[in-house]
Amino acid sequence: MDYTHLGRTGLKVSRVALGTMNFGELTDETASFAIMNEALEAGVNFFDTADVYGGPQSPDMAKGFGTSEEIIGRWLAQDGTRRDRIVLATKVYQPMGTGPNDKYLSAYHIRRACEASLKRLKTDHIDLYQMHHIDRATPWEEIWQAMEQLIREGKITYVGSSNFAGWDIATAQMTAASRNLAGLASEQSLYNLTQRTIELEVIPALRHFGIGLIPWSPIGMGLLGGVLHKISEGRRATPGLQAQIERKRPQLEAYEGLCRELGEAPSDVALAWLLHNPAVTSVISGPRTVEQLRQNLKAPSLKLSDETLAKLDEIWPGPGGEAPQAYAW
Template sequence: MQHTNLGRSGLTVSRLVLGTMNFGPHTTESDSFSIMDSAIDSGINFFDTANVYGGDRKGHTEEIVGNWFTESGRRDEVVLATKVYGQTAEHPNGKGVSAKQIRFAVEESLRRLQTDHIDLYQMHHIDRSTPWEELWQAMDVLVAQGKILYVGSSNFAGWHLAQANEAASRRHSYGLISEQSKYSLITRDIELEVLPAAQAYGIGVISWSPLEGGLLGGVLAKAESGRRSKPRVRERIESLRPQLEQWEQLCADLGHGPGDVALAWQHTRPGITGPIVGPRTMDQLDGARRALDINLDESTLARIDEIFPGPGGPAPEAYAW
């Protein structure tokens, strides 16, 4: 397993991130335990969850992870990341990142996770109604109490990253060390502003949906069942069919599965700490691990860019002189 520092911090994390969103809604607790056992045994030490994961039973995913900590006794081996923002209560202060909600949400996550601290506490989305000063005051209190160690973000624009870390700097706070962004060969928008801002501020980027909802995982060769049978998904497949045909042929020529190559490509991207893999089964976890053994040469990377062109580099060079 490959490991690296998360952003500018001294925190060492695996270059594959175990996403847990399927635990509960699609994967039983027993199977989830087996996946976490196998992940940690293979060196995947970075586990990502959120306080709203669990399908109709929000928080259930955190409960499953917490039950595994208690049963396995391996909490100290894991870099645990969870999130705050989503609606967790029906009253007006039941969502967002106000000081009140942060204080409530962290206690609930700690209870469900059966731990005394969260290694990386992430804002699941930008909260346009909460001042940065209030946010950092609340986070600094949690750090001082030992309930969280680091702060991260998710779904932030590049200028949000700059605002957040400049506000933290004014308070002499450490600021954000990570950002979770949607990033795949099909969705490369973050190359314009988010990745350059993150690199400038020493923020490690964790990519979610690296297989674009399964479209990069060999979708054309798979049966039209499950999620792929939905009309909206079928329409998107058809709109991307020329690119997907070229993509799957390239991967076949390389002798690797399309999903494995898509994950391997992530590790070639400057500023990317690692992609989140959210396995429903052990086979899917095994496939993700194979990506670390794939080396993509310059000619292959150039061909990938021909199939899935990015925005042309960072802004403003991508669109101006």
């Protein structure tokens, strides 16, 4: 396994991160334990979860919330050496109850959510505490005050963001600097060959501030995982995915054809493309099975030629570069 620094920090994480969103919902505890065992054995040291993972992420369907963290906590408790072998990341923001303060990024909710995550994870500290979404109703001074207090108490070490716009990142960093804080270490964004909008402003902002990029949905909710081949074998796609397949069928045919020429699995090519970007720290693998994890772990060793990268750009064109050059003279 290859490792790299998490953004500008001194912390090193594996190029493939284990995403645990499926734990407790699509993957039971026994299978989840097997996946974590396999990941640790393979050298994956970056485990990512969220307080809301483990059930439908809806305030009206709270059943299952926290289950992913609880599964990880029980796995960590099996072997006291495991905690010091991983970089543990979780998130705060999503509704964890029906009360008016059971969500978002008030200092009140951040404190309570962190304490609850620590309890579920059966640990005394979180290595990377990530804001799951932007909360523009809460002042940055309040957010950083809450994070600073958690750092001071030793409950969290680094702070990250997820689903932030470029100007949110800049605002967060400037406010943190005014408080003599390091600010954000990482940003999780939707980024894959089919979704390249963040190339306009988010990636330039991350590069400017030295913040690591952790793409989520790296294979486009399954679109880039050889979906046409799977359908030809008789597998059925969900209605939502089927609609996307029909809209993107010419691109998918070209993409899977290129992967066949390369002799590589489409999912590996999708992950390898992301890892060729200097802004990317790690890609999140969210396997439902051990076999899926093993497949994803091949990506860091796959080197794509300049010619292949150019062909991928032709099939899945980006927004045209960075803003404003992408749309202005």
